[in-house]
Amino acid sequence: MNxxxxxxxxxxxxxxxxxxxxxxxxxxxLATGASVSEAYAAMWQGAFGSLYAFATTLGRATPIIxxxxxxxxxxxxxxxxxxxxxxxxxxxxxxxxxxxYLPGPGLLKLTAALLAGFLVGGLYALLAAxxxxxxxxxxxxxxxxLNYIAIYFTGYLVREPFYDDSATGGLSQTxxxxxxxxxxxxxxxxxxHAGLLxxxxxxxxxxxxxxxxxxxxxxxxxxxxxxxxAYGGIDRIRVMMYAMLLSGxxxxxxxxxxxxxxxxxxxxxxxxxxxxxxxxxMATLLGNSxxxxxxxxxxxLAALQTGARGMERNTDIPLEISGIIQASLILFxxxxxxxxxxxxxxxxxxxxxxx
Amino acid sequence: MDLLFDVNLLNAxxxxxxxxxxxxxxxxxxxxxxxxxxxxxxLLLVGAFGAVLGNYVTQNLWLAGLxxxxxxxxxxxxxxxxxxxxxxxxxxxxxxxxxMATGLTTFLLRSIFDVKGAFYDKDMIGLPxxxxxxxxxxxxxxxxFNGQTWIVYFAFLTVxxxxxxxxxxxxxxxxxAVGEHYLAAQSIGIRVRAYQFAAVLICGxxxxxxxxQLSLGQVTxxxxxxxxxxxxxxxxxxxxxxSGPLGILAASLLFGFxxxxxxxxxxxAIPAHITxxxxxxxxxxxxxxxxxxxxxxxxxxxxxxxxxxxxx
Numbered sequence: 001m002n003x004x005x006x007x008x009x010x011x012x013x014x015x016x017x018x019x020x021x022x023x024x025x026x027x028x029x030l031a032t033g034a035s036v037s038e039a040y041a042a043m044w045q046g047a048f049g050s051l052y053a054f055a056t057t058l059g060r061a062t063p064i065i066x067x068x069x070x071x072x073x074x075x076x077x078x079x080x081x082x083x084x085x086x087x088x089x090x091x092x093x094x095x096x097x098x099x100x101y102l103p104g105p106g107l108l109k110l111t112a113a114l115l116a117g118f119l120v121g122g123l124y125a126l127l128a129a130x131x132x133x134x135x136x137x138x139x140x141x142x143x144x145x146l147n148y149i150a151i152y153f154t155g156y157l158v159r160e161p162f163y164d165d166s167a168t169g170g171l172s173q174t175x176x177x178x179x180x181x182x183x184x185x186x187x188x189x190x191x192x193h194a195g196l197l198x199x200x201x202x203x204x205x206x207x208x209x210x211x212x213x214x215x216x217x218x219x220x221x222x223x224x225x226x227x228x229x230a231y232g233g234i235d236r237i238r239v240m241m242y243a244m245l246l247s248g249x250x251x252x253x254x255x256x257x258x259x260x261x262x263x264x265x266x267x268x269x270x271x272x273x274x275x276x277x278x279x280x281x282m283a284t285l286l287g288n289s290x291x292x293x294x295x296x297x298x299x300x301l302a303a304l305q306t307g308a309r310g311m312e313r314n315t316d317i318p319l320e321i322s323g324i325i326q327a328s329l330i331l332f333x334x335x336x337x338x339x340x341x342x343x344x345x346x347x348x349x350x351x352x353x354x355x
Numbered sequence: 356m357d358l359l360f361d362v363n364l365l366n367a368x369x370x371x372x373x374x375x376x377x378x379x380x381x382x383x384x385x386x387x388x389x390x391x392x393x394x395x396x397x398l399l400l401v402g403a404f405g406a407v408l409g410n411y412v413t414q415n416l417w418l419a420g421l422x423x424x425x426x427x428x429x430x431x432x433x434x435x436x437x438x439x440x441x442x443x444x445x446x447x448x449x450x451x452x453x454x455m456a457t458g459l460t461t462f463l464l465r466s467i468f469d470v471k472g473a474f475y476d477k478d479m480i481g482l483p484x485x486x487x488x489x490x491x492x493x494x495x496x497x498x499x500f501n502g503q504t505w506i507v508y509f510a511f512l513t514v515x516x517x518x519x520x521x522x523x524x525x526x527x528x529x530x531x532a533v534g535e536h537y538l539a540a541q542s543i544g545i546r547v548r549a550y551q552f553a554a555v556l557i558c559g560x561x562x563x564x565x566x567x568q569l570s571l572g573q574v575t576x577x578x579x580x581x582x583x584x585x586x587x588x589x590x591x592x593x594x595x596x597x598s599g600p601l602g603i604l605a606a607s608l609l610f611g612f613x614x615x616x617x618x619x620x621x622x623x624a625i626p627a628h629i630t631x632x633x634x635x636x637x638x639x640x641x642x643x644x645x646x647x648x649x650x651x652x653x654x655x656x657x658x659x660x661x662x663x664x665x666x667x
Contacts, residue, residue, distance in 0.1 A: 135647060145584075148584050152628045318466055320465055327451050
């Protein structure tokens with residue numbers, strides 16, 4: 001009971017941030033001369049108004065949840081993995097190519113594709129971790145730069161060697177994945193697919209890992225106090241490698257899920273334009289890098305985005321307003337994080353861990 | 356190869372280096388004052404947007420420049436306020452500001468100009484290209500620097516100014532003392548917060564100009580996400596230059612050259628994606644070589660947290 005109380009209490013700052021974020025949104029809506037209540041009503045309708053709308057929200061939330069978990073793994077261990085985008089893209093392409101070119105029954109293709117997506121995403125993250133450990137190249141910077149390299153590299157691959165020349169309209173994309181290897185839709189005719197189940201499973205597993213396992217404990221220790229962790233005999237390098245592999249793998253899985261469940265091919269820009277990676281990062285910040293919290297925050301942010309689409313259809317307000325609300329949310333959360341951070345180790349100097 | 360390496364390439368290098376250089380110098384000020392400013396990307400973007408908006412609304416380049424500065428200054432203000440007075444995590448705030456910049460510019464693009472993706476107007480005037488007269492006749496350097504915008508010359512001037520400030524003035528020493536050891540600086544009566552805030556704000560001014568150069572000095576238009584990672588490249592340039600003005604200049608020149616080269620290479624039979632990838636890859640390689648060299652030396656001790664983050 002007491003535990004429930006404290007975990008509920010930790011939600012309060014996030015809720016305050018959400019309210020403040022929506023207030024900023026309201027101010028912006030007012031500035032465009034529209035009615036705030038109408039806009040937010042349309043937004044609610046667009047996100048939760050019908051089963052179809054809710055399914056769309058959940059469909060959009062699926063990759064965001066997985067990326068949020070990916071970032072959360074890093075945060076727990078005390079470092080920022082800002083390379084979710086690149087890991088997601090490379091994972092997605094690897095998954096798509098596996099599903100397209102691997103012979104065999106559909107289920108085998110599907111499993112192999114998910115595995116390939118996880119591995120390639122994980123290895124790309126591991127590359128950044130290795131550069132940090134071995135050469136002390138700052139993880140923030142390398143993961144950021146690796147994003148751009150992945151964007152252009154995958155773009156090149158689907159433009160040249162794996163280009164689907166039967167496509168009309170000149171979109172850079174691979175050929176379609178065989179129908180047998182698709183992730184099934186959860187409801188016929190709606191966008192939410194079985195990837196959501198994977199995301200939920202991953203959330204529960206991660207919550208379990210953080211709470212009950214040795215590696216979860218080591219991760220937490222490393223993130224909370226790196227020197228104490230070292231004193232306690234935790235091998236920082238090993239934990240970091242595992243964490244980055246898992247983190248990148250989850251990001252890769254996010255991309256692969258989208259490819260297998262909703263786009264059925266790798267399309268250039270198909271994963272970057274919806275901004276899944278950065279939304280995932282925001283979800284983690286909002287959810288205080290707790291797996292369940294991050295997943296809920298991911299659904300909330302996805303609702304904000306699908307809701308903004310509905311709002312744009314029914315009012316004059318551009319859907320880009322959701323970006324402003326999300327970013328201001330995080331600004332408010334940033335203050336909250338620091339408050340608890342300062343409280344936790346009052347008067348102590350930061351020990352090199354980032355969060 | 357004659358076609359590839361010509362004076363045009365050098366001229367383009369100087370043009371392309373300017374946004375990176377200005378942003379990197381701004382970040383250097385912040386880092387020397389003990390703040391790791393990763394929001395450069397967002398500052399550049401809003402600066403670029405502000406310049407185009409100002410140009411469109413006022414038809415006056417001076418005002419456009421001021422509005423560009425105003426936009427990035429507003430963002431810097433938020434960064435400074437949250438990180439200095441609320442002690443918010445610099446990286447979290449920077450990430451949020453970068454996202455805010457993307458969201459706000461696309462939103463304003465839609466609500467003001469009613470376009471998606473890019474805004475271009477034939478009545479908009481780009482920054483004038485200055486003819487430096489006799490100086491332009493100096494071999495190589497002349498054609499390199501001739502016909503650039505005022506912002507370009509200002510960027511190179513800033514390198515010198517910052518050098519003098521860091522190494523020849525008392526205030527410069529104090530600023531660096533703040534970054535080296537916050538509490539020690541405070542204990543001898545330096546107004547640490549004021550120094551940090553000033554550094555952040557000047558960084559905003561420099562980034563505003565850098566953004567104006569991006570949107571008005573090179574193309575006279577605004578495209579969504581047109582900074583495409585230049586802010587992060589500037590951050591690397593600052594690291595490679597060890598946050599010293601001359602080092603930053605050298606590193607920025609390297610990246611500006613890669614930027615220009617990647618444009619020039621598109622005329623050859625190399626896929627566009629590969630040429631676009633080159634600057635980022637080169638940045639990584641440069642960082643790699645730098646760290647390889649660095650790890651052989653003993654690291655200087657006694658830096659405050661944000662510098663320590665490089666070493667974790």
